[in-house]
Amino acid sequence: MSNQPYEGPYEGQYQGYDGNHDPYAQQHQQPQAPAQAQAPAQAWPGHQQAYDDPQAAQQYTQQWQGQTWDTQVQQTRPAASDLAYFPPQNYQAAAQSHDPHAQPPRPEAPEAQAPAGDGYGPPSLAGNARITDAQRARLEGRSPIIEPGMQPAALTAVLALLLSVTAQIGSYALVVPLVILQAVTAAGWFRLNGMWPARQGIALAFAGALVADVALLAAGRENGPAAILGTLGVWVLLSLVMQLRSHADPDTRITSLMATVASAALAILAAGHLAAEPDAVTVGAAAVAVAILARALPLPTVASVIVSLLAAAGAGIAVGGMTGMGAKGALLGAGAAVCALIGHRVASYDYPSRFVHFTAGVALPLAAAAPAVYLLGRALV
Structure with a gap:
């Protein structure tokens, strides 16, 4: 083999090449300063470029106004108020995409939904997750109070008439409707306070009522306050021990x-009622x-209260005339009605x-009226 360089048919063509006559070569031989000046606006974020002058590099960095995918993502991010209605977006995962036009999809606004039931609305991400019917009524300007209505009122009237009739028969006859009243009172109060089931508390309160009844029957009406207050003191102590x-x-x-106390x-x-x-x-x-x-009649609240008090006074006069109290029954009836x-x-x-409504709404009027019946009865009879 020869040691001479290869001289083929293409050798002369490359020896005669002159870059000054090539338009593509002229473009590559242009000064690089303008290209460097435009480089920050064309360069992809994260690519570093060599600058001969550090001050010039800092100047171009401070005057950066080019729009990149990173700035587009910042412009499309939802405002803070929108976060209460849309789930959080995974911007970090979208930022790892190689497509400069890739943006996280914006979810559609949820459609209006009906309340989820049980007194609560649909959950949200705003922090105020669920509201009760009472809170919703206040926000809408409505009253959050719902009265028991006519059916519980009728049950209250039946239980009250049983107390009224059995009181004339004797103490042991009066105990029967009284025990029913005390049991419904204990259960209704716990449910009224939202504590259910509360079997121990209800049983403890009802046991205290039974002990008070037995103490009254044993000690007599003349020792009624001592029997009631003594039982109450003991049961407060028992409630404390149970909670400890x-x-x-x-x-x-x-x-x-x-709630137990x-x-x-x-x-x-x-x-x-048994002591009176x-x-x-x-x-x-x-x-x-x-x-x-x-009070259960469909009347405005103020008018209903006035009618109730007048009706109670009239019933006191009517029943008082049959029992010997006479007109004094009006005062006793009005006082008991106020507590009720x-x-x-x-x-x-x-x-x-x-x-x-069918426990506390039935029992609380009669239970609350018991102190007035006892005190006014002792004063007027």
Whole structure:
């Protein structure tokens, strides 16, 4: 083989090549400064370019006005207020895409939905996840109070008439409707406070009421206040002991303690009907029955309350005339009706359930009227 360089048919063509006559070569031999000046606007983010002058590089960096995919993503991100209606977007995953026009898809606005049921609306991402019917009613300018209505009022009237009639028969006959009243009072108060099931608390409150009844029957009406207050004090202590043995968190124990004490107090105070004079029980219970029925009539609230008080006073006069109290029955009937209407209002609090209406709505008017029947009966009879 020869050591001479290869001289083929193409060798002469490349030896005669002159870059000055080639238009493509002239383009590549142009000064590089203009290209460097435009490089920041054309370069892809993240690509570093060599600058001969560091100050010039800093100047171009500060005067960056080119639009890249990164700035487009920032412009398309939703505002803070929109985040309450749309789920969070995965911008980091979209930023890893090689397509400069790739943007995270914007979800469509959700359609209006009906409430999810059970007194709550649909969940949202704004922090105010679910609201009750009472809160929604306040926001809409409506009253959150729903009164028990005519059916619970009728049951209250029946129970009140049983108390009124059995009071004239004797103490042991009066105990039968009284025990029913105390049981419904204990259960209704716990349900009214949103605590259900609460078997231990209901059982404890009802047991306190039974103990008070037995103490009254043993000690007699003349020792009624001592029997009622003594039982109440013992049951408050028992409620404290029961909550101290609970393993629930402190807030739950405090709430349960308050509900248990209040339920036991109302159930025990209902025994005041057994401690009161029979004629006072007859007049007061009849007045409560009439007042609650009148309160359930479809009238404005103020007019309904006035009609209830007038009806209770009239019933007090009518029944008082049959028992020997006479006109004094009007005052006793009106006083018992005021306490009964307070109990009725408590049972109407903050969108109660139907079970609350048929327990607390039935029992609280009669239970709340017991102290008035006892005190006014002792003063007027």
